[in-house]
Amino acid sequence: MPVLLALVVLSTAARGAELPQWEAGIGISALTIPDYRGADQSQFYVFPIPYLIYRGDVLKVDRRAVRGVFFKSERLEVDTSFSGSPPVRSGRNGARQGMPDLDPLFEAGPSLKYLLLRSAGGELRVDLQFPLRAVFVTDFSYLRYSGLVFNPRISLDWSRSGPEERLSAGVALGPLFTDSRNSRLFYEVDPIYATPVRPAYEAHGGYGGMQLALAATMRRGSIWIGAFSRIDNLQGARFEDSPLVKARWSVMTGLALSWVFGSSEAMAQAEE
Known part of the structure; x- marks a missing residue:
């Protein structure tokens, strides 16, 4: 599941x-x-990642995932959106001591993207994105639906491609909304798990805070490097007063390094 998170955040590339x-x-x-x-x-992970890109007309494989482009026009595109979270062992988290572990989850669903602005050379673009994802929890022996997440955002992407080097950077900002089922998964405290310092709490859906994502990549020869960060602020979130919310700010950071050992002679338009 950390692999999926890395692929999701590292989605900026030459356009x-x-x-x-x-x-x-x-x-x-x-x-x-x-x-x-x-x-x-927080937890620290180190793991191998694949570097696989396919730039087809309908099927596209990039650092986000395998996705299909269902509709595309001059300014509008409908494709897929993915996200995920690794498991949480409650015995290693002070706020959740004595509560059930959180199994890995993944999110998938459609995403509507509207192009607001693109520079004459195509190096800079601004998009509105409207991903709606269904959430599923699994330990790979079962699969359980766990609500919906809506993450509208505005994104700014810049890229530059040369004969020896490709550079890109991107930033995306927007609110997060969850339904009650999804909020309960993370922030509800059933009476059976209540303690003097962790009172029972009923979580509800609604506004879930703001999210800022940053990414930068460089490709030089056969070496690709990416750095990324995702910052969440829960101020004003519907579940902000949950006893399981211990920090109003959450930050995920990472670094990736890949060796690209093969590519096709055929060329295609880069849109990832």
Whole structure:
């Protein structure tokens, strides 16, 4: 699941340039991830990641995921959106001591993207994005639906491609909304798990705070480097007063390094 998070955040790349239709490589990534949004404890992960890109007309594989473009016009595009969270062992989290562990979850659903602005050379663009994702919890022996997440945001992406080097950077900002089922998963305290310092709490859906994502990548020869961060602020969130919310700010950061060992001779328009 940390692999999915790294792929999701590292979604910035050159846009509008003619690049190989497919590229393949292997790399390593390091991530620091809060146990959950609002937690005051984090976990550190180091793991291998694939570097796989396919720039087809309908099927696209990039550092986000395998996705299908269902509709595309001059300014409007409908494709897929993904996210995820690693498991949380309650015995290692002070706020959740004695409560059930949180199994890994993944999110998937459609995303509407509208182009607001693009520079004449295509290096800079501003988009409005409207991803709606269904949340599923699993330990790989079961699969349980756990609500919906809506994450509208505005994104600014810049890229520059040369014969020896590709540079890109991106920033996205927007609110997060969750339904009651999803909020209960992270922030509800059933009476059976209440303690003198952790009172029972009933979580509800609604506004879930603001989220800021930052990413920058560089490709030089066969080496690709990416740095990324996601910052969450829960001030004003519907569940802000949950006893499980220990920090109003949560920060995820990471770094990835890949070696690209193969690419096609055929070229395609870069849109990832």
